[in-house]
Amino acid sequence: MHTSTQGANSTNGKHRRSFTVCVEGNIASGKTAFLEYFKKNKNVEIFEEPVKKWRDVHGNNALAMMYEDPTRWALALQTYIQLTMLELHQSETDKPVKLMERSIYSAKYCFVENHFKSGMMPGLEYVVLTEWFNWIIKNNHCNVDLIVYLQAKPETVYQRIRNRNRHEEQNISLDYLKSLHDLHEDWLVKRTKFSLPSKVLVIPADNDLEEMHRIYDKKEKEILCGV
Numbered sequence: 001m002h003t004s005t006q007g008a009n010s011t012n013g014k015h016r017r018s019f020t021v022c023v024e025g026n027i028a029s030g031k032t033a034f035l036e037y038f039k040k041n042k043n044v045e046i047f048e049e050p051v052k053k054w055r056d057v058h059g060n061n062a063l064a065m066m067y068e069d070p071t072r073w074a075l076a077l078q079t080y081i082q083l084t085m086l087e088l089h090q091s092e093t094d095k096p097v098k099l100m101e102r103s104i105y106s107a108k109y110c111f112v113e114n115h116f117k118s119g120m121m122p123g124l125e126y127v128v129l130t131e132w133f134n135w136i137i138k139n140n141h142c143n144v145d146l147i148v149y150l151q152a153k154p155e156t157v158y159q160r161i162r163n164r165n166r167h168e169e170q171n172i173s174l175d176y177l178k179s180l181h182d183l184h185e186d187w188l189v190k191r192t193k194f195s196l197p198s199k200v201l202v203i204p205a206d207n208d209l210e211e212m213h214r215i216y217d218k219k220e221k222e223i224l225c226g227v
């Protein structure tokens with residue numbers, strides 16, 4: 001584990017910060033399987049994306065409503081996602097590694113951007129969300145030490161989405177996934193548009209689960225910063 005940070009639960013009573021890793025990638029790129037793989041490590045605490053909350057906002061399935069009518073509901077969903085991701089960033093752990101599914105950054109740089117680019121989100125809503133986002137990252141601790149980018153072809157994730165058959169995701173098109181893929185690439189690989197909050201480790205993620213486990217095994221030290 002790196003030693004440069006102030007650390008959580010150290011003996012002098014000060015909080016030492018855990019090494020924070022966010023796993024990113026397109027829908028169905030294998031983020032859940034990635035988290036599952038590291039669950040067995042006692043030095044790692046997993047923070048899953050709060051999809052459950054998005055499906056039940058005081059009785060409303062905001063995720064399903066967004067897919068049914070994005071122009072009407074994308075702002076409501078993404079405002080709520082921004083809040084729940086902020087809560088995740090601010091959650092602390094005693095463990096040396098905090099492993100998060102996605103981040104407030106991909107919500108903004110990939111999903112909100114995609115809604116706006118595709119004409120589903122009016123300019124005013126985009127600007128309001130952007131101003132909220134800028135204020136949040138300036139004034140709150142949304143620290144990330146490493147992003148692991150699971151880089152999968154849009155065709156691969158399209159097939160996985162078809163196979164897993166989540167009811168909200170029935171109408172996701174290949175074009176939607178291509179557009180999200182390009183935004184992940186712009187942000188994490190080409191680095192043309194948005195700033196990066198941390199280093200990035202790119203892992204090809206088109207392989208089957210067995211091969212992915214072999215890769216995670218090989219890269220474990222790098223991913224967990226030697227823990």
Ligand code: DCP
Pocket residue numbers: 025026027028029030031032033049051063081102106107108111112169
């Ligand atoms: N989603 C969204 N806006 C965001 C984040 C997610 O609309 N800012 C949607 C996309 C999916 C659902 O939420 O329909 C869950 O998305 P993820 O890609 O984050 O999670 P998966 O479960 O698909 O990931 P994986 O299969 O890689 O484990």
